[in-house]
Every structure is written in C-alpha cells, then in structure tokens.
Amino acid sequence: MILAQSAARNVGIVIFAIIIVGFLVYLFFNLLEGRKEGGSEIELAANRKPYFPDEILETRKLDQSLLSGLFFLAVIGIALPLYWLGEPGRHEGLVDNTIELWTERGGESYEENCSACHGGGGAGGIASFAVTEQGTGEFVASVDWVAPSLTSVLTRFTEEEVTYTLNFGRNGVMPAWGAPGGGPLTEQQLEIIIVYLRSVQKDADAVQAAVQDGLIEAARDEWVSRDPDLSAQLRDAHYAVARATQTGQSSLIEEAEAELGSVQAMLGETFPNAEMAAWLDEISDPSHEEYLTYGKLIFINKADAGAYSCARCHTNKWSYDGANDLDVNGEPLSTVDGEPGYVQGGGWFGPNITGGAEVAQFPNVDNHIDFIRRGSEDGIRYGVAGQGGGQMPGFSNRLDEDVLVLNEETGEREAVNWPASLTEEQIAAVVAYARSI
C-alpha cells in the first residue's frame, strides 16, 4: 500500500514537472514570437488574416473539433471512474500512514512516560514504591513493585479498558495519565500510545513460550519450598539483599546480590528446566493428584513481570515480593501465621476469592471458566451477584472488530485476533485451583 502510494506520488511529481517544463517552453516561444512581431501588430492581427473558406470550416474543421471533443469526453469518461476506483486505496493509504505516524509518535511518548516502569518496548519492569502503614501513613519500606509487561495487555483488556487505567492509574502505584484522573496527557495522546502498544503485542507462540518459562520458574520455586534447607538458604539470601539495600551502600548491595545470584544458580542446577517441564506436563493432567498445584503455579506465574498471573491483583503484597522483603524493623513484609508467605487470592485490587467465595459466585464451573476467559465488562453483572467494573482481564483470545489488520495471504483486511494469555487447559486448571482456596 505504501509502495503504491509513493508510486502514485511519483507519477504526480512527473506530471507536475512536465506541465511546468511545457509551460516554460510555451512562454519562451511565445515571447520569441512576440518580439518578432514588434511594430507589425496591425498587419498580423488575427482578425485581419483571411480564414478558411466555408467548405473547409463546415467539413474538415468541424469534424476536427467534434473529434477532439469526443476524444476528451472519452478521456474524462475513463479517467473519472478510474479515479473513483482508486479512492478506497487512497483512503486506506491515508489510514495506514496515520497509523504508522501514530505508532512512531506513540513509541516516543511511551519511552518518555512509561518505559521507566514498564521497560523498553513494553517488556515489563519495576516501579519504586513506598509502603506505608494503613491509617497512620508511617513509612514501612521502600519496595520494587512489578509493572507488568504491556506486550499482551490488548488481549486481556479492550482499548477502552486500557484507556480507563491510563486515565485513572491503578491503586496509587500506576500514576494517572489522563485528564479525567488529573494526569498530564490528553485523550489523543493516550490514544496514540495505545496505537503504539498494538505494534508491540506478542504473537500466540511468544505468549505461550513466556507463560511456559514462567511456569518452569514457578515449578522450581515450588520444589524449593518443599525443601526446608533450600528454602531457608534462598530466603536468607533475599533478606541479605533487603538489609543491604536499606543501608544504601552499593558495595554491600552488590555483594548480597551476587550471593543471591549464586544461590539461584545452584537451585537452577538442582532443579533443571527440563525436569521442571516434564513435571509440569505430568501434573497438568486433571486426574493427577497435584493438578491443583498446577493451577496454583498458573495463578502465581511471574513471567513478563506477572502479566499472565492472577496473584498480582488478587494477592496482597505479591507484586513486590513481600515475603522476600523486610520492613524498616527487619521483619518480613508479608507473613501468614508469623511465617513469610502470602494469602493467595486473599484480595487486593481484585476481590478476595478464598473461603468458598467462588463456588458461591459461580455454582456452575462452566460459568466460572467463561468468566476467566472473557473477563468482566463495565456495568455488566456476572456470576450470582458480581458487578463488573471492566478491570478483571480476560485470559482467552480477543477479537477486536475496531482494529483491522492486513491478512498477507488473502490481501483482505480483517479484525485483529489477539492471542490468548492462557490455553483452555490452563484456564480450567487455574479455575480448579481458585475454587479450592
């Protein structure tokens, strides 16, 4: 399309050049002629020259005029429909150009406003956040809050829902960017960033690969947690980093981080990826006794800065690794019964889904699965007594009729089909886990 467009532009430039050159040539000869005529105007005046006799005027001359009229009529008759036929292409070219321009500008705006937290190209990152005591506002700890990757956000949320998050921010960690939330960007500036985000969305294979990598990490964490010695060793290494960070001394921080790195490398060798993958394969079978563990690992998947997880919204303190971090008094930030850990699904940005809440909300498991596949919609009720706010993401694929992309094979423009974050099997497993907590 862009090629066709520039071709059309080139033809236009050539025609323009021919017209200009032709006009200059005409002007040149006209002036030359004019000079020659100097002083003989009366003799050469057009109306004093003898003209064709009637026989010629009424035959040859008339025929010539009529023929040339017919010729130009034919030209117009062909050129206009051709122009009209080309119009949609020109319109699409304009749309393509606009999208291209917005993608570029949105990318610049993204790098300027968002990449510090969400990473370059939307890859995911961390936001520094000060945890304070609820009520008193007293400082508790400075933490690294994961800012999810945005390279699959358009499959879980509609562009309208993303705009809502951009307008109002989220929970005080993600700042408000739009005017409605008191932010600095206009509606169009937000739209341009979203158009840019379209260009960095992962394809189905890349999403599945990322989810699988995260599951392997989660499987390793699970195995470490089942070994008291190894888990104590890992936790100590994390706390050493937390203490060093509180001193603010970079040499201490580096040393502690290096130690944590070597413990993690040792754990990587103890529980190799291939073994973890094979175990995942086994427990993903619904009849396996550890099937619910598989569902839990999906719930807490850390891949792409938690983008595919449930815990980041439904588990308090999970997004800043609270069980592995310390407050100013050296106490773990997240504990359960005095031990470092999380109340999975206990509620945070998303509601508490523990204690049988979900079986009551969705007596029919298929309705539950369907809710996780499609997410919530603003103002639409779900389950027995749920009121959607549009902020619960959908984990299945999402067809967006408003975004047309060119299908290279058919040459047709089609609604974009953003790939699913989780497979149908993974959604069923995470639902089974959520119903059990």
Ligand code: HEC
């Ligand atoms: C100060 C750090 C920071 C900046 C800057 C920032 N964000 Fe965020 N953003 C976050 C955090 C942290 C979250 C996750 C909040 C949570 O845990 O619920 C988030 C969440 C989001 C979400 C929701 C994603 C999801 O899957 O739930 C979107 C969309 C988003 N940000 C887009 C943007 C865009 C676009 C910009 C730039 C205009 C931006 N953010 C700038 C920190 C930031």
Ligand code: HEC
């Ligand atoms: C970006 C944050 C976010 C993520 C990630 C998220 N949720 Fe939610 N979830 C919500 C919000 C917010 C609601 C409340 C509905 C609303 O506001 O639209 C909700 C509602 C729910 C409900 C209905 C609760 C009720 O009883 O009303 C269930 C079940 C649920 N989520 C399960 C999950 C599961 C399972 C996952 C992971 C596959 C997940 N959620 C991931 C934010 C999130």
